[in-house]
Amino acid sequence: MSKDKSSIFSPAVSFKNLFKKPETIKVPEENKKTAKRYRGFHINDLDKCIGCGTCSKICDNKAIKMVELENVKTELGQRNERPKIDYGRCCWCGLCVDICTTGSLQFTQDYTYINHDAESFSYIPDNKNINKIESAIGYERDQDSELLDLYRIEMQELDAESRVQSFMEIVKGFSKKQAEKEASRCVECDICTEACPASMNIPEYIRGIYDEDLEESLKQIYEDNPLPEVCGRICTHNCESICSISHRGEAVSIRWLKRYAVDNVDLAEYNKILGTEKIHQVDKKVAIIGAGPAGLSAAHYLKLMGYQITVFEAESKAGGMMRYGIPEYRLPYDKLDKDINYIKNLGVEFKFNIRIGKDISLSDIKKEYDAVFAATGLHNGRSTRIPGTENNNVYQAIYLLKQITKGEEIPLTKKIVVIGGGNVAMDIARSLARLQKKKYGQVNVLVTSLETEDIMPADQEEIEEAREEGVDFEPGRGPKEIIVSEDGSISQICTNCCVSVFDDDMNFNPTFDDQDIQNYECDMVVEAIGQAGDNSYIDDNYDIKYEGPRIKVNDKQQTSLPWLFAGGDIVRGPDVINGIKTGHNAAQGIDEFLKN
Amino acid sequence: MGKSKRTEMFFGPNHPGVPGNYGINYFYEGDTVVSAEPNPGHLHRGFEKLMEEREWIKNTPLVCRICVMEPDINEMVYAMSFEAIGEIKIPKRAAYIRSIILELARIQAHIFSIGGNCGAIGLYTAMQWGVLTRDYILDIFEEITGGRVYHIYIRPGGVRHDIEDVTLQKILDLLNDLENNRMPEFQKLIFENPIAQKRWKNTAVLNQEDALSLGVTGPALRATGLEHDVRKLMPYAAYDQVDFKVPTGEDGDAWTRLKLKKDEIFQSIKIIRQLVNNIPAGPVSLNLGNALKYKIPAGEAYVKIESSRGEYGYYVVSDGGLKPYRVHVRGTSTPLGLYGVETLLPGCRIEDVPVWAHSLGICPPEFDR
Numbered sequence: 001m002s003k004d005k006s007s008i009f010s011p012a013v014s015f016k017n018l019f020k021k022p023e024t025i026k027v028p029e030e031n032k033k034t035a036k037r038y039r040g041f042h043i044n045d046l047d048k049c050i051g052c053g054t055c056s057k058i059c060d061n062k063a064i065k066m067v068e069l070e071n072v073k074t075e076l077g078q079r080n081e082r083p084k085i086d087y088g089r090c091c092w093c094g095l096c097v098d099i100c101t102t103g104s105l106q107f108t109q110d111y112t113y114i115n116h117d118a119e120s121f122s123y124i125p126d127n128k129n130i131n132k133i134e135s136a137i138g139y140e141r142d143q144d145s146e147l148l149d150l151y152r153i154e155m156q157e158l159d160a161e162s163r164v165q166s167f168m169e170i171v172k173g174f175s176k177k178q179a180e181k182e183a184s185r186c187v188e189c190d191i192c193t194e195a196c197p198a199s200m201n202i203p204e205y206i207r208g209i210y211d212e213d214l215e216e217s218l219k220q221i222y223e224d225n226p227l228p229e230v231c232g233r234i235c236t237h238n239c240e241s242i243c244s245i246s247h248r249g250e251a252v253s254i255r256w257l258k259r260y261a262v263d264n265v266d267l268a269e270y271n272k273i274l275g276t277e278k279i280h281q282v283d284k285k286v287a288i289i290g291a292g293p294a295g296l297s298a299a300h301y302l303k304l305m306g307y308q309i310t311v312f313e314a315e316s317k318a319g320g321m322m323r324y325g326i327p328e329y330r331l332p333y334d335k336l337d338k339d340i341n342y343i344k345n346l347g348v349e350f351k352f353n354i355r356i357g358k359d360i361s362l363s364d365i366k367k368e369y370d371a372v373f374a375a376t377g378l379h380n381g382r383s384t385r386i387p388g389t390e391n392n393n394v395y396q397a398i399y400l401l402k403q404i405t406k407g408e409e410i411p412l413t414k415k416i417v418v419i420g421g422g423n424v425a426m427d428i429a430r431s432l433a434r435l436q437k438k439k440y441g442q443v444n445v446l447v448t449s450l451e452t453e454d455i456m457p458a459d460q461e462e463i464e465e466a467r468e469e470g471v472d473f474e475p476g477r478g479p480k481e482i483i484v485s486e487d488g489s490i491s492q493i494c495t496n497c498c499v500s501v502f503d504d505d506m507n508f509n510p511t512f513d514d515q516d517i518q519n520y521e522c523d524m525v526v527e528a529i530g531q532a533g534d535n536s537y538i539d540d541n542y543d544i545k546y547e548g549p550r551i552k553v554n555d556k557q558q559t560s561l562p563w564l565f566a567g568g569d570i571v572r573g574p575d576v577i578n579g580i581k582t583g584h585n586a587a588q589g590i591d592e593f594l595k596n
Numbered sequence: 597m598g599k600s601k602r603t604e605m606f607f608g609p610n611h612p613g614v615p616g617n618y619g620i621n622y623f624y625e626g627d628t629v630v631s632a633e634p635n636p637g638h639l640h641r642g643f644e645k646l647m648e649e650r651e652w653i654k655n656t657p658l659v660c661r662i663c664v665m666e667p668d669i670n671e672m673v674y675a676m677s678f679e680a681i682g683e684i685k686i687p688k689r690a691a692y693i694r695s696i697i698l699e700l701a702r703i704q705a706h707i708f709s710i711g712g713n714c715g716a717i718g719l720y721t722a723m724q725w726g727v728l729t730r731d732y733i734l735d736i737f738e739e740i741t742g743g744r745v746y747h748i749y750i751r752p753g754g755v756r757h758d759i760e761d762v763t764l765q766k767i768l769d770l771l772n773d774l775e776n777n778r779m780p781e782f783q784k785l786i787f788e789n790p791i792a793q794k795r796w797k798n799t800a801v802l803n804q805e806d807a808l809s810l811g812v813t814g815p816a817l818r819a820t821g822l823e824h825d826v827r828k829l830m831p832y833a834a835y836d837q838v839d840f841k842v843p844t845g846e847d848g849d850a851w852t853r854l855k856l857k858k859d860e861i862f863q864s865i866k867i868i869r870q871l872v873n874n875i876p877a878g879p880v881s882l883n884l885g886n887a888l889k890y891k892i893p894a895g896e897a898y899v900k901i902e903s904s905r906g907e908y909g910y911y912v913v914s915d916g917g918l919k920p921y922r923v924h925v926r927g928t929s930t931p932l933g934l935y936g937v938e939t940l941l942p943g944c945r946i947e948d949v950p951v952w953a954h955s956l957g958i959c960p961p962e963f964d965r
Contacts, residue, residue, distance in 0.1 A: 004787070004788075004793060004851075005788050006788050006789065006790040006793050007788055007790070008790055010784040010785065010788035010789055011721075011784065011785050011788075011789045013781050013784035013785055014721050014781075014785055023728055024728075034738065035735070035738040035739040035742070036739070037738075037739065037740075037741070037742040037757070038738060038742055039742040039743055054888075057888060058653065058654065058887065058888060060650060060654035060655075060657050060658060061657075091657055091746070092743065092746075093656070093657030093746075093748045094742065094748070095653065095654070095656075095657065095887070098756075098887075099887060099888070107742070138742065139742040142757060142758075144754070144755070144756060144757050144758060144879070144880050144881040145756045145757055145881075146883060147653065147886070147887035147888075148886055148887070149883065149885040149886045181885070184885050184886050184889040184891070185885070185886050185889075186886070186889075187886060187888055188888075210889060
């Protein structure tokens with residue numbers, strides 16, 4: 001038995017507390033002061049919140065429900081939903097705060113909430129918490145408690161020196177490990193789907209990559225987009241601009257993930273995976289004019305519905321602007337062909353080198369087919385019409401790009417000026433840089449645009465890459481005159497300062513400062529200031545309605561002539577993804593039209 | 597005197613002497629328990645099954661609820677099992693912080709347990725002091741983690757926030773107060789109290805043979821003379837970086853166990869001081885990516901730590917998916933709370949049943965999961 005000190009007087013130590021100030025506090029006269037980091041009640045910056053619902057997704061108690069609100073902003077990339085918190089379920093773990101994509105959700109330091117009304121415990125927090133007061137901020141996310149993966153996997157690309165030597169594809173693509181890691185960054189909020197013109201099932205196909213199930217990815221992609229090899233490379237990726245992760249970090253590389261998914265499935269497997277080995281046939285014929293994105297998209301979806309499809313194409317190959325406008329270093333032809341070959345394999349008939357209105361009239365087509373889809377695109381260049389543009393060494397980008405695709409030799413001098421600030425200007429400038437490098441060993445291309453660099457319509461990465469390849473920029477300048485020497489050759493281009501591009505109503509209405517004149521030496525000028533369509537094949541026999549320069553269509557791409565549908569750049573865009581969407585729309589519209 | 601009548605008694609789940617919503621049904625003759633059986637089930641919340649249905653991160657706010665008095669141990673073993681299967685090595689500072697948190701948790705659990713044991717013998721002043729003293733430690737937890745009881749702080753990859761120097765200093769100040777002011781008062785009120793000694797000595801005796809055959813660990817085992825402490829045997833977090841003793845006793849009774857708990861508080865104070873004084877700089881967490889998509893390879897792990905009541909372990913199986921395939925919780929008091937009741941409680945006097953349950957560290961939620 002151990003010997004332990006003991007005394008009946010020892011417990012008397014407690015009596016000294018009679019003379020001490022109590023250590024407890026009297027609520028409600030005195031309230032408990034909580035710690036700075038206390039997880040009290042939620043507040044939510046409603047303007048910052050985009051309604052992505054990630055808080056609701058991570059809530060382990062299903063305490064957060066997204067509810068629609070009327071008085072919140074609903075710009076692209078935002079939903080009118082905000083979190084409603086059921087404090088009967090909440091466990092104050094704060095995972096919602098840690099993962100909040102915008103950082104709008106926080107806790108205040110409040111310790112209590114008392115109310116006899118049970119309904120009041122479900123609350124939509126705004127800048128005031130459930131106690132309807134603005135109280136001190138409590139728990140906040142910090143870098144250690146971060147639950148998102150904010151930074152994207154860097155894409156391997158050819159360096160500037162190597163890429164300017166050839167038309168080889170710049171982007172190398174993700175490895176399996178990289179793609180899965182990048183796919184894991186997605187919180188599946190689906191806001192991207194709302195921003196995608198084609199409403200693609202983006203979270204679903206990214207999930208397929210994450211789950212190592214590329215067949216599922218392919219199925220999800222083909223639901224809305226039959227040109228994924230193309231879009232996986234050159235899509236304008238509106239999805240990434242509004243990706244919820246981009247609010248605090250870098251957007252998920254949605255475009256490169258799509259590219260990874262389709263690059264890694266063999267074309268021979270497509271029919272089996274997509275269930276298109278056998279298609280039920282319908283005895284109706286549809287003609288499609290133009291084998292660009294819209295035409296191909298319509299052909300694909302109509303074919304799946306069983307219609308007999310014939311695509312008429314003026315050029316010798318399908319693809320439209322994807323082939324004849326976009327340089328090979330951005331979109332290799334074999335990848336484009338993969339998408340097209342799948343559509344061909346479905347049984348779509350192509351008739352090349354046939355220009356409607358010239359080789360065959362629209363009336364003839366109408367006689368033979370039950371419906372017609374026109375998607376002829378914008379294949380004509382536009383000119384600035386400044387003095388000197390009539391010179392032989394002034395070209396339009398769109399024609400040069402087509403010649404490059406066809407492998408034809410194009411005029412090439414040592415000092416070239418490109419006028420334009422869009423992606424087509426970048427395409428021609430960078431293509432010319434490659435050709436100059438090959439022919440002369442050095443690059444001397446200057447891009448001038450009305451827009452200053454911050455508002456240039458071209459993608460920022462295009463501008464940066466062009467610059468790395470040796471292309472010079474003089475943004476914010478308007479072309480005034482092309483100065484021609486006595487011998488008829490171009491010597492300089494004269495520019496003035498562009499003060500503003502748009503007027504107060506955001507209409508294109510540039511103003512210039514003629515005091516600020518700059519001349520740049522050059523011997524060739526390329527105009528890349530936009531394209532125009534040629535709808536003359538819809539001759540005077542047809543009373544078709546226009547909306548501005550574009551053909552007027554309803555939501556199913558139907559024109560004022562019930563049998564004629566129109567899509568692609570002549571209706572919306574110009575870009576590939578809108579073309580695909582209008583093609584898909586038209587397929588549904590034509591189906592409805594032919595069934596009625 | 598004639599033979600006493602054999603009577604059935606329901607002890608719990610609402611009895612003030614029972615530690616948690618748990619029951620023991622026993623028969624007694626005279627004042628002595630003659631047979632007993634546990635009556636669990638009042639607390640069953642299906643933790644293990646719930647965990648299989650939730651993504652890895654979503655279990656971090658859940659596991660702590662398995663043991664109200666010492667939630668951090670659950671967070672720790674859950675994070676450790678994730679890290680063991682995923683072969684994740686956490687930053688050094690995070691390991692130190694984890695040990696600091698776990699030792700603070702041990703101190704507050706021991707103080708609360710000593711207070712609870714006092715409650716079981718009617719020494720209610722000490723019980724109130726236990727609650728009060730614990731609350732000062734909870735203040736520290738609130739400052740570090742944002743929560744008082746459920747901290748949700750130790751998570752896969754490290755800890756949720758860094759501890760600022762000013763808070764580390766507060767911890768040291770608190771430990772000084774505990775060592776110099778509060779523990780001496782506990783000593784006088786509880787441990788030098790002849791009535792308390794009389795109630796606890798030779799009460800609820802557990803011998804080493806029974807302890808080992810049942811798989812009892814912690815103070816209950818150490819009170820029989822065996823130096824068994826996971827922190828020494830299989831050091832985790834930063835326990836290999838600190839110097840401390842493992843107190844043991846000989847008699848295996850309630851008194852020895854409570855004295856051990858008191859001694860362990862002083863050892864914990866010593867450990868925390870070393871950790872705070874030597875804490876390395878650096879990150880406290882690894883970014884494991886998007887928490888909704890945590891994925892670790894297929895595999896399994898059994899990890900264990902030394903809780904205030906003994907060995908506490910999780911057996912976790914991953915099938916490589918987004919959620920655990922199986923989580924099994926090895927609660928410290930499982931052997932005693934379930935099997936020990938039948939074999940060890942008979943012979944105990946009625947008034948000592950709460951002493952038996954409290955001093956042996958019966959924590960119902962950890963075996964009634």
